[in-house]
Amino acid sequence: MKLTLRINGSVVEQDADPLARLSEFLRQVLGLTGLKEGCCEGECGACTILMDGAPVHACLTLIFQAHEREITTVEGLGDAGVLTDLQAQFAGAGAVQCGYCTPGIIMSAEGLLRSTLTPSDEEIRHALAGNICRCTGFETIVRAVAAEAARRCEAGC
Amino acid sequence: MEQVSQRIPLIDAAEKLTGRLRFAADMTLPGLLHGAFLFSPRAHARIVEVDPAGALAVSGVIGVWWHANTPQNSYNSSIWFAGQKALADERMFPPVVRHMGDRVAVVLAETEAIARAAVTRIVVSFEDLPAILTPEPTVAHAVAAAGVEEAIYPDPVEQVHFTHGDPDAAFARADHVTEAVVYTPRSHHCAIEPHVCVAWPEPGGRVAIHSPCQSVYAVQAVVAQALGIAADRLHVTKAPIGGSFGGKAEPILEPICALLAERTGRPVRIAFNRHETFTATRTRAASRGKMRIALACDGRILGRETDVTVDIGAYCTGGNYLPGSMLQRLVRLYAVPAERYRGRAVYTNTLPTGAFRGYGSPQIHALGEIVLDLASREMGLDPVAVRARNIVTPGALEPWQGLSLGNARGADCLHRGAEAFDWTRRRSAASGRGRFRTGVGMAAATHINGCFPGEDEATTATLRLTPEGRIELTCALHDLGCGSDTTLAQIAAEVLGLRAADIRITPADTDTCPYDLGTRASRMTYIAGEAVRLAATALAAAIVDTGGQALNAARSEIRLRGGQIEAPHRAITFADLAAWLSVRGTDTPSATHTHRATANPGSYAAHFAEVEVDTLTGHIRVRDYLAAHDIGRAINPMLVEGQIYGGIQIGMGYALYEDAAVDPKTGRMRADSFTRYTLVNAPEMPPIRILLVEEGEATGPFGAKAVGEIATIPVAPAVVNAVNHALETRLTELPLLPERVLDALGQGSSS
Ligand code: FES
Ligand code: FES
Numbered sequence: 030m031k032l033t034l035r036i037n038g039s040v041v042e043q044d045a046d047p048l049a050r051l052s053e054f055l056r057q058v059l060g061l062t063g064l065k066e067g068c069c070e071g072e073c074g075a076c077t078i079l080m081d082g083a084p085v086h087a088c089l090t091l092i093f094q095a096h097e098r099e100i101t102t103v104e105g106l107g108d109a110g111v112l113t114d115l116q117a118q119f120a121g122a123g124a125v126q127c128g129y130c131t132p133g134i135i136m137s138a139e140g141l142l143r144s145t146l147t148p149s150d151e152e153i154r155h156a157l158a159g160n161i162c163r164c165t166g167f168e169t170i171v172r173a174v175a176a177e178a179a180r181r182c183e184a185g186c
Numbered sequence: 187m188e189q190v191s192q193r194i195p196l197i198d199a200a201e202k203l204t205g206r207l208r209f210a211a212d213m214t215l216p217g218l219l220h221g222a223f224l225f226s227p228r229a230h231a232r233i234v235e236v237d238p239a240g241a242l243a244v245s246g247v248i249g250v251w252w253h254a255n256t257p258q259n260s261y262n263s264s265i266w267f268a269g270q271k272a273l274a275d276e277r278m279f280p281p282v283v284r285h286m287g288d289r290v291a292v293v294l295a296e297t298e299a300i301a302r303a304a305v306t307r308i309v310v311s312f313e314d315l316p317a318i319l320t321p322e323p324t325v326a327h328a329v330a331a332a333g334v335e336e337a338i339y340p341d342p343v344e345q346v347h348f349t350h351g352d353p354d355a356a357f358a359r360a361d362h363v364t365e366a367v368v369y370t371p372r373s374h375h376c377a378i379e380p381h382v383c384v385a386w387p388e389p390g391g392r393v394a395i396h397s398p399c400q401s402v403y404a405v406q407a408v409v410a411q412a413l414g415i416a417a418d419r420l421h422v423t424k425a426p427i428g429g430s431f432g433g434k435a436e437p438i439l440e441p442i443c444a445l446l447a448e449r450t451g452r453p454v455r456i457a458f459n460r461h462e463t464f465t466a467t468r469t470r471a472a473s474r475g476k477m478r479i480a481l482a483c484d485g486r487i488l489g490r491e492t493d494v495t496v497d498i499g500a501y502c503t504g505g506n507y508l509p510g511s512m513l514q515r516l517v518r519l520y521a522v523p524a525e526r527y528r529g530r531a532v533y534t535n536t537l538p539t540g541a542f543r544g545y546g547s548p549q550i551h552a553l554g555e556i557v558l559d560l561a562s563r564e565m566g567l568d569p570v571a572v573r574a575r576n577i578v579t580p581g582a583l584e585p586w587q588g589l590s591l592g593n594a595r596g597a598d599c600l601h602r603g604a605e606a607f608d609w610t611r612r613r614s615a616a617s618g619r620g621r622f623r624t625g626v627g628m629a630a631a632t633h634i635n636g637c638f639p640g641e642d643e644a645t646t647a648t649l650r651l652t653p654e655g656r657i658e659l660t661c662a663l664h665d666l667g668c669g670s671d672t673t674l675a676q677i678a679a680e681v682l683g684l685r686a687a688d689i690r691i692t693p694a695d696t697d698t699c700p701y702d703l704g705t706r707a708s709r710m711t712y713i714a715g716e717a718v719r720l721a722a723t724a725l726a727a728a729i730v731d732t733g734g735q736a737l738n739a740a741r742s743e744i745r746l747r748g749g750q751i752e753a754p755h756r757a758i759t760f761a762d763l764a765a766w767l768s769v770r771g772t773d774t775p776s777a778t779h780t781h782r783a784t785a786n787p788g789s790y791a792a793h794f795a796e797v798e799v800d801t802l803t804g805h806i807r808v809r810d811y812l813a814a815h816d817i818g819r820a821i822n823p824m825l826v827e828g829q830i831y832g833g834i835q836i837g838m839g840y841a842l843y844e845d846a847a848v849d850p851k852t853g854r855m856r857a858d859s860f861t862r863y864t865l866v867n868a869p870e871m872p873p874i875r876i877l878l879v880e881e882g883e884a885t886g887p888f889g890a891k892a893v894g895e896i897a898t899i900p901v902a903p904a905v906v907n908a909v910n911h912a913l914e915t916r917l918t919e920l921p922l923l924p925e926r927v928l929d930a931l932g933q934g935s936s937s
Contacts, residue, residue: 062212063205065428067378068460072860075378103205112200120199123824126832127667128202129378129428135203154868161860163376163429164667166831167868 032096036061037105047093052076054092055102063103063132067161074160077133077140078102084140086159103132106139115139115177122173126164134160138174148178189680190888193824197672197687198665210382210398210425211457218384219248221446221456222301224291224308225466226283229317229853230535233281233290233310240307241293246300248450250308252291253279256445261411263436264504264540266641266703268407268417273502275339278412278441282315284500285535286853287466294446294454317535319850321474321497342530343498344506346513350585351524353480356489360480364561368553369919370902372472372497372846373839374857375542376865379428380463383439385446386453392419393444398427400435400664401704402694412441413448420444424694430666431836432541435706436503438467464858468540469846471496471508471531475553479561480524485572487558489524492516496549498531499538505531511546516554517586518788519596519632520576525585536848537855541706543833547633547899548840555629555903556918559910568613569907570604570792573630578788587639592787592891595816596630598879599792603628603814606877607794617912621802624809625912628794631900635883635892636709636783643709643783645717646700649678649725650776652690653768655749655761657682657725661714662694662702668894669825670710674718676821677887681722682729683746684760700780708789708892711821715887717781724777729763732775736766785885789896790816793834793904795872799912801931804924806842806909808872815876818883818891827876830897834874837901839866842921 030047033040036059045054050069055061055078067073069088076087079101107113112120115138125131134157141148141156148156153174154167162170201207238250256279262272279289291308295301357363383397399405402422410417427434439456446454458466473496480489494512498505509529517525542548562569577596578584584591604610609626617623637643648660659678665671675689692698703709729751730744737744739753750757758766764774796810813830820826843864846857857863882889902920910917915930 056212060214062208065209065379066211067380067428068860070460070859070861073378073460107204110200110204110206112203116200116203119203120195123193123195123669123828125196125199125202126669126828127377127379127427127429128198128207129209129667131202132205151869154871157868161376161378161865161867163378163431163836163865164832165828166833166835166874167871168831168874169828171868 032092034095034100035098036100037102045092047091049092050088051090051092051095052087055087061102061104065129065133067129074137075130075133077136077160079136079140082140082143084137103135114180115142118173118177122169122176124165124169124173130160130162134162134170142178142181147182150175187680189676189686190821191819192676192822194672194676194686194822196669197675207426209379209428210384210396213384215386215453218453218455219294219296219450220298220301221292221294221443221454222298222305223289224305226286226288226290228283228312228314229286229319230315231283231312232315233283234313235311236291237309238291240309241304244300244304244307246296247304248294250291250293251279251446253277253281257412257414259412259414261408262502263408263438265407265411266401266404267701268410273343273506274411276501278445285537287537288500292442294450298457317853319534319536319848319853321495321532321534339533342532343502344509345530346509346527348513348527348586349525351489353489353491353524353526356524357480360488361483362481362561362565363478364557364564365478366557366560366916366918367474367476368556370473370549370552371844371920372848373470373542373844374464374846374863375431375433377429377431377433380460381434381439381458381467382455383443384453384455385443387447387451388421392421393448394421394423395440395444396423396425397440398425398430398434399437400430400666400706401702402662402696403701404704405437405440406696408437409441409444413445422696424664427664427666431543432545433468435541436468460860461858464863465537465855468503469537470542471498471505471539473549475549477553477557479557481561481565485565485567485575487520487522487576490522491526492528494529494550494553496531497534497536499534499536501538503538503540505539508546512550513586514634515547515632516550517584518591519554519578519630521578521582535853543836544633544895544899547895548902551629551631551899552903552920555900556906559627559907560916569628570600570609574600577630589639589786592785592885593818593881593883594788594790595879595881596632596790596792598881599790599814599816600630602877602879603792603794603812606875607812609794612796622798622800623912624796624798625908626794626796627904627907627909627911628792629900629903629907630792631896632788632790633708633892633896633899635712635787635789637703637707638783638786641703643713644780645702645714646778646780647714647717647721648776648778649721651729651760651764651774653764653774655759655764657684657689659689659691659718660699661717662699662704663691663714664694664705666705668829669822670705673711673821673825674715677715677719678722681719681726684749688749708895711890712886712892713781713783715821715890717779719887720781721777721779724779725775728775728777732767733758733763736763787883787885787891789891789893791896791900793900795904795908797905797908797912799909799927804927806922806927808838808905811872812875814879815893816879817893818886819880819889820878821888821890823878826878826893829893830876831874833897834901835866835871837898838905840920841902841905845921
């Protein structure tokens, strides 16, 4: 089946099995390996991407569900190799350790910050409840997200 | 100091944050083949026949391998170097499977999907053998679990007996004796990156192995033993690692992946899914420990008697070291004048166990710290005061190996931690009689710094000035995500007057790096850090020499500062110096240093927790937490704190939720997915305060010692002790699942 996906600002037209996992398609066909597969069961959040601006687990999303939708992966967040402000907050707060969960957590956090201007710590923690990080204990991650929320608020609202 | 003691971000943070870092699962190689395993559905059985025809008929399948067409060399997946003495009881594909999840066969195919589909078409007939699924009674093991090869399956696998002083006399004159049995569960690492390995043929009949591991040399040694080939035919490189915690310390996929690459002449990847990572890798060993403590009325420990059994599963791996490791850590926390210890490791027909953050320490500390807390309560003494009365002092010698514990600052952790936590007031506050009860609890802990004296504890580091004016560090280093690369770069940069980002670390590679034990035993900062500091000191001397010539200045006038080589009123950059030297045809300076440890000081910690227990549901919430750590000096306080936050998360899971128990009737591990194995997630984490005690360790780089493993060790007993305080219970079986809490309150189903 021919599918049209808008991925990181470009239109991708591709013949694909509509019932294949979106995460597999993004990683293997398009080479977008920033998103990881930690469980393929919707439990770990390593595969989190934004679909029309909202975080979803790409491993539980079938390709046809992404047809004509706006997909953003970690590769589409900023210019190649340059940290976005959110990513810079993570680096500065020590919110990344092994880095396997990190792109997924960045996408969940980005999704939260696009929908909630001034999230409380509790809202941040709940927004990240679908992401497992086994390294950081979440403390520094929550701080980084809160710092970025404050920065955006100051800059924009 | 410019670099040391600074909160410097990871030098590889950008690669990780942007998703550009290529993990082994992200690699593409032309002609890559994919492997998938058939695992044993039986706990203990002889394989009568394997019929691969159905799988071979699937289009895209390259081949099927099982015990009949693979090398049958016995090996031990936990050896660190060739020739290390170890019980070799594993095979790539054993003819007798010894646990559910044991490897029966592998299919290699053009895609992973084809390989996985074809696996289901292999037909195997088994002849069941009696299975031992619980560690007791141990006498049965020699008969039943031995299966066909009695000679290499001893029972117990290992036992350690140790007596110091006169325990019987101590108990005879004790004012108080407390005795309890503590159970710790089998638990799983849950690194977010599942196990994966890539291998490909290299010219000259060699095989390259690229895997997330903790030591390239350990992988080389294990694979060479399994394949029965010379180690130098294997070229092992470190892939970035998405978490390990010990779970990737033992090569599991590597022998088979390498064999298949050699057999087919094509690159091969084997990637476990989450289910397989749970059921076919390693776990932390479950333990049952009984402890008796003899105390004087003032809380002094007069004597102690410990009996521990660890269930190491179906293969030895490094499980034989557990009883000794547990003893080693037990005797390093309190000054106990009379000690009797018996520890044993026993086989069961369950998933093998292996290293997991602390290597026996979480188990032995759960036992020691929970029982000591019960003793304090029975005697009406304050748990902090009892610990402070007995904790070892700086320079103390431990009684087992006779080693100095170094600048052991456990007492500072206790006192400063208790004060900051407001312990005394919070401890005496009533826990309430209503539905929700609160309590506070604490625990102390110690851990080692490296493998001395058990192994030749040495690291060789080479630092070289590059033509670009940066410094290249060559050492078989494995940063597991803890930030050890950044820490070591800070150490080198501090000595050389550079920034951590100026240090480029070459990835661990058996072809280019000297032998190293790898990342284990809390040795990175303390051992590798000192090797790097001494190599940097030697390189700095060489740069001062040549810089003096370039600047026409005396050695004594030269300073290395801000990325420059400075003489009075003039300076050149490191890049200028490299260019100046190359114009003259002179080598750029480099220095190699081998640091061989002759000490193993202790790291210490005291953790304090407040919990709230819902007596209706049995649910426990940790509401507040404080961790005090004797760290010598924090090379990077931000990364040290990161280790502690993460350690608390894993320890809370150990105390409250995480249970990879094996069904004692079927041998099946129930926890085979994140849905059935509960972790502590962001909403459950309490507010955490961290206190660092930085009193310096003479033998550590800039006074530093380890934090990675100890961060998780006192957590479970601190939380359990808080629950026992809240409920006035004697809960000693981890994790504290709601039904266990309700049982203890007399409201459970079994009461
Ligand atoms: S891989 Fe999608 S949630 Fe784990
Ligand atoms: S940083 Fe390792 S899992 Fe999050």
